[in-house]
Amino acid sequence: RAAGAATVAAAPSRGGTQKRNPWDLKGKVSDMEDKVRNYQMKVKTLNQENEVLQDSVSQSQRKMVQVEKELQIQRSQIGEYERKLQVLAGVQDELEKVLSDKNFLQKELTNLEGKYKVMETLRDSQETELQTLKLSVQESTLARVQANLRDSEEEVRSLKETVAQQKDEIYAGEMERRRLHNTIQELKGNIRVFCRVRPLVGGGLPKHIQLATSDNKAITLAKTEESHTGKTADTQKNYNFSFDRVFGPRTSQQEVFEEISLLVQSALDGYNVCCFAYGQTGSGKTYTMEGDEFDETRGVIPRAVQQIFKAAGKLGEQGWEFTFTASFVEIYNETLRDLLYTGKSSKRPEHEIRKTASNEVTITNLTYERVINEDQVLGLIALANQNRSTAQTAQNDRSSRSHSVFQLDIEGVNAGRDVKCKSTLCLVDLAGSERMVKSQSQGDRFKEMTAINGSLSNLGIVIAALANKESYVPYRNSKLTYLLQGCLGGNSKTLMFVNIAPEPDSFGETLNSLRFASKVTHSSVCICDLSVNKKIRVD
Numbered sequence: 001r002a003a004g005a006a007t008v009a010a011a012p013s014r015g016g017t018q019k020r021n022p023w024d025l026k027g028k029v030s031d032m033e034d035k036v037r038n039y040q041m042k043v044k045t046l047n048q049e050n051e052v053l054q055d056s057v058s059q060s061q062r063k064m065v066q067v068e069k070e071l072q073i074q075r076s077q078i079g080e081y082e083r084k085l086q087v088l089a090g091v092q093d094e095l096e097k098v099l100s101d102k103n104f105l106q107k108e109l110t111n112l113e114g115k116y117k118v119m120e121t122l123r124d125s126q127e128t129e130l131q132t133l134k135l136s137v138q139e140s141t142l143a144r145v146q147a148n149l150r151d152s153e154e155e156v157r158s159l160k161e162t163v164a165q166q167k168d169e170i171y172a173g174e175m176e177r178r179r180l181h182n183t184i185q186e187l188k189g190n191i192r193v194f195c196r197v198r199p200l201v202g203g204g205l206p207k208h209i210q211l212a213t214s215d216n217k218a219i220t221l222a223k224t225e226e227s228h229t230g231k232t233a234d235t236q237k238n239y240n241f242s243f244d245r246v247f248g249p250r251t252s253q254q255e256v257f258e259e260i261s262l263l264v265q266s267a268l269d270g271y272n273v274c275c276f277a278y279g280q281t282g283s284g285k286t287y288t289m290e291g292d293e294f295d296e297t298r299g300v301i302p303r304a305v306q307q308i309f310k311a312a313g314k315l316g317e318q319g320w321e322f323t324f325t326a327s328f329v330e331i332y333n334e335t336l337r338d339l340l341y342t343g344k345s346s347k348r349p350e351h352e353i354r355k356t357a358s359n360e361v362t363i364t365n366l367t368y369e370r371v372i373n374e375d376q377v378l379g380l381i382a383l384a385n386q387n388r389s390t391a392q393t394a395q396n397d398r399s400s401r402s403h404s405v406f407q408l409d410i411e412g413v414n415a416g417r418d419v420k421c422k423s424t425l426c427l428v429d430l431a432g433s434e435r436m437v438k439s440q441s442q443g444d445r446f447k448e449m450t451a452i453n454g455s456l457s458n459l460g461i462v463i464a465a466l467a468n469k470e471s472y473v474p475y476r477n478s479k480l481t482y483l484l485q486g487c488l489g490g491n492s493k494t495l496m497f498v499n500i501a502p503e504p505d506s507f508g509e510t511l512n513s514l515r516f517a518s519k520v521t522h523s524s525v526c527i528c529d530l531s532v533n534k535k536i537r538v539d
């Protein structure tokens with residue numbers, strides 16, 4: 001306002017700076033009016049300006065309020081930012097920490113990488129070293145193994161030589177054993193006769209039969225002859241016989257078999273072996289040959305079969321391989337019957353004895369069964385017995401009147417030695433040898449009797465001819481001897497059991513049996529007193 005006042009004071013008056021005369025009051029009033037107007041103008045202007053200014057002040061105040069508001073907002077934003085900044089500072093601290101951690105880890109990593117590289121280098125060098133070591137170890141091991149191998153080969157070679165040598169020795173020993181065994185058997189006689197006395201049915205010992213206890217080879221049959229006149233004393237006639245062995249009524253099946261087992265061994269050694277049981281019905285032939293089902297009372301056939309398979313198994317260790325073929329045939333009325341036949345009875349084939357080109361005896365249409373063990377053979381024996389008993393029911397007492405022939409063909413091959421052996425073990429249960437009064441026999445019975453007598457006496461003749469080494473042996477005179485031709489004679493071993501019944505009423509038959517057997521064993525020697533013989537009734 002001072003400036004405004006100054007401006008008013010300085011406002012030009014009319015005529016500018018022309019000074020009014022002191023008198024000129026009018027002029028002076030006009031001037032003053034001019035000045036007031038001027039001032040009023042100026043006040044107006046100033047008021048206007050003031051209004052403008054007040055407007056602008058209120059505007060500015062509003063703006064200031066606005067600005068303050070904004071400032072407030074800004075402040076609160078700044079506060080917000082400051083909080084965020086604080087948070088960010090915390091985050092930054094965290095980040096810095098992480099960063100420093102990262103740096104630390106980075107350093108560690110670099111450190112570890114360095115170490116890893118060192119380790120890698122170490123590993124590489126160690127691997128190279130190991131490789132070198134391995135190679136050298138392998139080489140030395142290889143050399144050692146090769147040396148061991150050479151030693152082992154040498155050892156194996158020498159062992160092989162020893163084994164071959166031992167095998168040779170065993171083989172030579174086996175051959176020597178066979179030779180000696182055969183020599184012993186030949187010394188004992190290729191034809192032997194054993195006598196076996198059956199126990200009395202009620203037990204005890206028969207009075208008319210005396211056995212020599214000294215050597216078990218003699219048997220005496222005593223017959224008391226009553227005085228015909230009554231004036232002289234009764235006389236006792238003794239009939240003495242000697243055989244290769246006499247078995248008393250108490251002899252067990254085992255003891256009997258011990259004697260035969262040597263012959264069974266001969267069969268495996270390649271010699272034909274034939275074992276007969278001769279005697280009247282009920283004298284113990286079947287008991288001797290087959291026995292019964294109990295272990296201790298088993299007879300020759302099951303024991304022989306057991307021994308054969310056992311011995312074959314042992315010879316197998318020395319390179320021998322055996323094949324066994326079994327057959328079982330019955331001869332009844334000079335007719336052959338297959339005891340192993342299992343077909344229909346209506347289709348039962350007929351059989352003929354034939355000789356092959358190699359002079360071997362064979363029977364047409366007969367069952368020849370390959371067997372590999374004892375049980376199989378025992379099964380066949382059971383089948384044969386079944387077949388026999390079927391025929392027996394159809395024809396009473398038939399088995400006593402037929403011969404049954406069990407044959408086991410044995411073939412041995414020792415491929416390593418290029419040797420073979422072939423033999424037959426023949427075990428025969430003969431028909432009952434009792435004679436019948438001709439007048440009492442008619443029809444079929446007569447035919448049977450003739451057939452039995454014929455074949456048994458022919459068997460005696462054949463064995464006697466063989467024992468006497470006669471040039472002609474009448475094998476073909478009966479089916480039995482024809483069938484057994486291969487097993488009798490030559491190097492074959494023949495054993496005949498003469499079974500005798502101990503009952504006094506069998507005296508005649510017993511004497512006949514002993515005479516028959518005696519004829520076989522001492523064919524050229526007559527032991528019995530023929531004059532006495534004439535007095536004995538044999539029917």
Ligand SMILES: Nc1ncnc2c1ncn2[C@@H]1O[C@H](COP(=O)(O)OP(=O)(O)OP(=O)(O)O)[C@@H](O)[C@H]1O
Nearest residue numbers: 198199280281282283284285286287288399400432
């Ligand atoms: N040594 C013995 N010990 C005990 N019992 C025996 C003996 N010998 C035979 N026996 C018995 O006597 C009876 C007749 O024997 P076995 O059947 O063997 O005679 P066999 O001569 O074969 O007669 P068959 O000619 O009728 O066949 C049978 O019951 C048998 O068990």
